[in-house]
Amino acid sequence: MKQTFTNISVNGEPISPELIATEAQNHPAPKGKPGMAWMAAARALAVRTMILQEAQRRGIVAAPMELAPGLWETEDEAVIRQILDEAVEAEPPTQQEVRAAYESNPERHRAPALYEAAHILFAARPDDVVARKVAKDQANAVLAKIKLEPKAFDALARDHSACSSRANGGRLGQISAGDTVAEFEAALDMLAQGEIAPEPVESRYGFHIIRLDARADGEILPFEAVETALRSALEKAAWVRASRAFVDKLAEQAEVTGITLKKAA
Template sequence: MTPLMSDITVNGETITAALIASEAQNHPAPRSKPGMPWMAAARALAFRALLLQKARSMGLVPEPRQVAEGQYETDEEALIRQVLDVALDPAEPSQQDLRAAYEAAPDRWRAPTLYEAAHILFPVRPGDGAALATASTAAGAVLAELQRDPRGFERLAREHSACSSRDNGGRLGQLISGDTVPEFETVLDELAEGSITPEPVLTRYGLHIIRLDARAEGAILPFEAVAPRIREMLEKAAWARAGREFMAELAREAEVTGITLVAA
């Protein structure tokens, strides 16, 4: 087994343990697998070295592009992009490919679902355990009152909600898919129309008591309307496959010590 915390080499080029340790800070560290960030960092740096070596062998000169206002690629980032631009040439998806992707999962191409909902918000900053406990007590008391008299929702929203919608009795108006955070929208998809959540719902904004007034699932869109989106999806998938194959080929042809880049 290759030991952690050691230098690796890629075609004779050394990548030091110190550099790998620095890069490892950018990779997740599951408690059960403390060595995972190190291995991920080592592989990332090894593949970066392979791409830059390939750029040099191709005689490429860096041509940095602007990636944001006042921000440009580094020379190394530009070289890696240029290598991939030259090396990757996946086939364009055909009209038949587009049609097959559409027919394989037509539900994927629906118009947005429409919702009419109301909520009562008890704000909590992420990670603030004391505030969460306080909000849970307050939300529980309001929810208990709603369970006795659901018709009191608007009054309770005006009295307790920290959202500006309180002035409208908690009503959020008409929402479409994507208007709310995923954890909130998941509840909107699961609630029966006219019902109130049996427990407060935690999102990044705090605890919510949610009432769903109406839901209208979007119709499946015609193929012609979504063909450009399907083409973009297939092009991205093809580019990703081509990239993986190209990197695997570089790894197979390389002399690497200290880490395994290609499975046996």
């Protein structure tokens, strides 16, 4: 598909189609719509160009920082960081704003739920299609036996599970969010206490037959316990808004051809 964004410039500085095509690889787009990735890349490069031009106007000299041992910022990355540090000023949230953010939705600040669960794992590598098919078939066969005789779960776990928990009848003990993979946790959230998942649950490790033995929902944490994290989140959000305002102002003053950056009136 031939792209049409071939004459893009910012204040007279052209952005080549080749550069846009390279940048487009970093911008996912729906299948069959590469033009969306191209447009996103063109916008990103235009904004980058505007910021670098403004940094040059202000006389900012690159002072790269070491990001990790032996890994340094490029000069452009350093300049962009420096000008944003200089030009973007975000109002810190007040104590009242932090408190209001907490009280607007206390449910967001629950402690992780705790589960007592058991599983039978039929292991297969993610890239082994044949092994995964076999594992799924085995899981379905064993699950059919469990549905007929739920009390057989422990014995079947000892006979079939590829997890070390088989020695305990598949019991994992007490677990919480982050202790297992996302697919496993999602399945637990769908189950009532004492219930067995109606279908094998697929994860990167293979297929699991899952039983939820008990669940304790986390308590809502008091304001004092989340205040620091909530304040940090509000500060980051304020900085993002301020940085967008800075870029919008540059766009209003810039002469951009081939692409639209200015807000619609």
